[in-house]
Amino acid sequence: xxxxxxxxxxxxxxxxxxxxxxxxxxxxxxxxxxxxxxxxxxxxxxxxxxxxxxxxxxxxxxxxxxxxxxxxxxxxxxxxxxxxxxxxxxxxxxxxxxxxxxxxxxxxxxxxxxxxxxxxxxxxxxxxxxxxxxxxxxxxx
Numbered sequence: 508x509x510x511x512x513x514x515x516x517x518x519x520x521x522x523x524x525x526x527x528x529x530x531x532x533x534x535x536x537x538x539x540x541x542x543x544x545x546x547x548x549x550x551x552x553x554x555x556x557x558x559x560x561x562x563x564x565x566x567x568x569x570x571x572x573x574x575x576x577x578x579x580x581x582x583x584x585x586x587x588x589x590x591x592x593x594x595x596x597x598x599x600x601x602x603x604x605x606x607x608x609x610x611x612x613x614x615x616x617x618x619x620x621x622x623x624x625x626x627x628x629x630x631x632x633x634x635x636x637x638x639x640x641x642x643x644x645x646x647x648x
Contacts, residue, residue, distance in 0.1 A: 591609070
């Protein structure tokens, strides 16, 4: 393999391989945001929000966009019906992301200055997830 081919292959693989974004707070809790990387129908691809390797919530692309929009304007967003889902709470002292499973939250709090980097990370993951969606809205083959 020539070097230029390996470099080009590396660029292509980097573009199609889901890249995680991680933030670990002073308490050792980690938030990871990564596109799921699976083909899906339009508006059905997902981004994974994982808290401390313990729990994760797979959020569909329309809701990821809503989370990003809320983070940009400094508002909270939640979807936790029946005790399952994700809650992104924005406050003066930081951003808390809680994943609910069976009514029990597992959360990580980021400092206020990480609100926009979190929004950017979610936007990058959303972009990759959208690339895995079938663009015509039809069923996958």
